[in-house]
Amino acid sequence: MQKDTIKVAIAGATGAVGHELLRLLELRRVGVELTAVLASSRSVDKEVRFNGRTLRVQSLETFDFSTVDLAFFSAGSSVSRVHALRAAAAGALIIDNTNAFRMDDDTPLLVPQVNARELRIRPASSIIANPNCSTIPVVRLLEPVLRINPLRSVIACTYQAASGAGLTGLQELDASIREVIENQPSPARHDRFAAPLGYNVVPSIDVLEEDGFTLEERKMGQESRKILSAPALHVSATCVRVPVRNCHSAAVYVQCERPITPEALRQLWRDAPEIRVYDGKEPGDFPTPRLVGSSDLVHVGRIRQDPENPSAFWCWVVSDNIRIGAALNAVQILETLLSQRPFDLRNNRRAIQA
Ligand SMILES: NC(=O)c1ccc[n+]([C@@H]2O[C@H](COP(=O)([O-])OP(=O)(O)OC[C@H]3O[C@@H](n4cnc5c(N)ncnc54)[C@H](OP(=O)(O)O)[C@@H]3O)[C@@H](O)[C@H]2O)c1
Structure with a gap:
């Protein structure tokens, strides 16, 4: 029986999926303690409200994952390939929203309503992957x-x-629509999409x-x-x-x-x-x-x-796509783990020491 609270970090907390993860953990009263919100150096010290508290964003790059039991990752595949692996090596269990590990044999690809049975043992990789939003x-x-x-x-x-391409995707859609409506002479940026998305x-x-x-x-x-x-x-x-x-x-x-x-x-x-x-x-x-x-x-x-x-x-x-396709599915994975307690959720290192 686990007595101590499960400590959780969110990597990518300032993004579209991260924001929804925060909202859902709060709304659904998931019984965990959010101890760290992480993002790039651009966001360090920004404030995030959670359950009546203010948390300051910390740099993902230097965060010590041995201090948490579980980390949600939604900061892009290249970030996960480095830092989710680093977090798993520090003993944390990872729920990863990116494409980085989905097809790895030692990583379950989980939709709780479909294949929750695969959560019976802690994955060898310590990573549980969230599938693509479609x-x-x-x-x-x-x-x-x-x-x-x-x-x-x-x-x-x-x-x-457009939100499937994150907050910048939404900004680009809005800019691209304005470009057409206002007949702007210089084209809006469309880095997030293969062609301008407004009216297209x-x-x-x-x-x-x-x-x-x-x-x-x-x-x-x-x-x-x-x-x-x-x-x-x-x-x-x-x-x-x-x-x-x-x-x-x-x-x-x-x-x-x-x-x-x-x-x-x-x-x-x-x-x-x-x-x-x-x-x-x-x-x-x-x-x-x-x-x-x-x-x-x-x-x-x-x-x-x-x-x-x-x-x-x-x-x-x-x-x-932000909820069903990412944040809600990830939170429901955690809820399944908490309700079924199929394995010890504590940080692997802490569990071994206990
Ligand atoms: N949007 C969807 O519908 C959806 C669905 C399923 C899966 N996903 C996946 O979830 C991930 C995030 O998507 P999103 O829509 O939330 O994107 P987003 O709105 O662009 O947010 C990206 C987040 O990642 C952080 N980040 C980016 N580069 C970083 C770095 N080098 N180091 C640390 N943090 C970094 C950003 O921090 P800053 O604010 O500091 O830049 C931000 O918090 C992506 O891998 C995406 O494929 C998204």
């Missing part, structure tokens, strides 16, 4: 289907919000690979197969950035082994945790990013059986 809602929908009807293939077209759609997210797919598209396939333990599942995606501030959407076409009706799908998803199903019986009864806003649910509508292929269906999914 992958999480899709696997949340696929898992209940997979349990009753094997999946053959999944085709996903995503419509991803950009069919390229993350690095373009040699085969013509982008890394974002590849992540959807490889991560879905790992989370669902479905190594033979065929997944293919086109990922598009759209001028929406928050909430990613996706049109998903799923080929099952046997016929499946919209009624059966609606029932499966109503019975699954934290999914809101839209019947679509009335015009306009479907989720959109503006309707969904900040939400702790996966929203699914436009559920249609393919008339030429009764074993296949389309659906439309919308979810808050």
